[in-house]
Amino acid sequence: MTVTVEFLGIPRLKTGLKHVEVQAGTVEEVLRQVAELSPEFLQTCLDEDFHLKSGFLASRNGRDFLSDASSLLEVNDTLIILSADVGG
Numbered sequence: 001m002t003v004t005v006e007f008l009g010i011p012r013l014k015t016g017l018k019h020v021e022v023q024a025g026t027v028e029e030v031l032r033q034v035a036e037l038s039p040e041f042l043q044t045c046l047d048e049d050f051h052l053k054s055g056f057l058a059s060r061n062g063r064d065f066l067s068d069a070s071s072l073l074e075v076n077d078t079l080i081i082l083s084a085d086v087g088g
Helices: 010-015 027-037 039-045
Strands: 002-007 019-023 056-060 078-083
Touching: 002 010, 002 027, 010 039, 010 078, 019 027, 027 039, 027 078
Parallel strands: 002 078
Antiparallel strands: 002 019, 056 078
């Protein structure tokens, strides 16, 4: 199924992308595919298990924050990958 991935903050800087579409059913599948596209994203944002490092977040459709990499995604979901900036 197609999922749109949007990048904000540091993830956008590291991938050089605003968004990309991938075929994935879970958050982990999305992160693995993005890691293949961008070695800098892999080094900066993911741990050795392809999970987001501390300081990075994943939000489904801008409504739910997902902390479990096995979280299921639905057709036409947008997964937003962003850095958790201090302050505001």
